[in-house]
Amino acid sequence: MKQIFILIIAYCSATGAYGQLFDTSAAQTELVATLLGTGRVFTANVTVIREHGDKQIKIADNVMSMRAGDICLEHKPAAESSFAKLTAKLKKNNLAEVSTILFPKTGKAYLLFPGKHAYIQSPVEPTASPHIESKFLRAETVNGRLCAVRRVTVTDADDSAQQIIIWESADLQSFIIKSKMDCGDDTNEILLFTDIRSEKPEDAKFTVPSDYRELNGKAAGEIAKLMMEVEAMRDAVIEQALR
Numbered sequence: 001m002k003q004i005f006i007l008i009i010a011y012c013s014a015t016g017a018y019g020q021l022f023d024t025s026a027a028q029t030e031l032v033a034t035l036l037g038t039g040r041v042f043t044a045n046v047t048v049i050r051e052h053g054d055k056q057i058k059i060a061d062n063v064m065s066m067r068a069g070d071i072c073l074e075h076k077p078a079a080e081s082s083f084a085k086l087t088a089k090l091k092k093n094n095l096a097e098v099s100t101i102l103f104p105k106t107g108k109a110y111l112l113f114p115g116k117h118a119y120i121q122s123p124v125e126p127t128a129s130p131h132i133e134s135k136f137l138r139a140e141t142v143n144g145r146l147c148a149v150r151r152v153t154v155t156d157a158d159d160s161a162q163q164i165i166i167w168e169s170a171d172l173q174s175f176i177i178k179s180k181m182d183c184g185d186d187t188n189e190i191l192l193f194t195d196i197r198s199e200k201p202e203d204a205k206f207t208v209p210s211d212y213r214e215l216n217g218k219a220a221g222e223i224a225k226l227m228m229e230v231e232a233m234r235d236a237v238i239e240q241a242l243r
Contacts, residue, residue: 038069052242065201
């Protein structure tokens with residue numbers, strides 16, 4: 001599966017370093033956006049939860065906006081006491097606020113750092129539309145909403161496949177209000193969509209401010225390195241919480 005968000009969130013051509021920011025929900029968020037379709041217009045809170053057996057930990061409280069296929073994802077680490085050191089490190093480096101803007105039609109993507117008045121730009125490789133198969137599993141209520149629960153298999157042109165369980169709300173035109181992806185080792189990652197607003201997101205969410213400077217070379221490499229350190233800290237906290 002092409003993981004567009006993972007590609008753009010911390011890419012540095014100078015170092016060749018890759019990293020993720022705050023959580024590993026990037027691929028699942030992209031997949032849910034694909035399943036929702038380009039016609040969706042909304043803004044919603046997206047809680048990211050990791051679970052292993054009967055244990056869970058909330059790892060992010062993101063905000064997602066979508067219009068005409070374009071996506072803005074505001075990354076926000078969960079306000080868990082176990083993430084206190086991670087959050088402090090982000091604030092110290094002016095990285096407590098970060099947003100990803102993705103424009104699939106034009107093949108452009110941006111990672112914005114409001115605390116630094118800066119951004120990183122990355123091209124997005126165009127991909128063919130995936131083949132999607134869906135199987136109805138059951139009806140279930142989530143947060144008071146009746147949902148159709150489906151197992152969806154998405155297969156790319158290279159025959160790589162990804163399965164995801166989704167909960168489509170009957171009263172929100174089949175909006176996916178919950179999804180669950182198998183992360184391996186009996187661990188799942190859950191996305192919960194709440195406070196769903198159907199009005200068109202403001203243009204500012206999809207615009208790089210004119211006073212932001214573009215980061216590349218050494219500056220981008222330093223941020224990529226820091227992101228990888230943050231990822232390692234986050235993974236250690238998650239592993240301890242799910243033992």
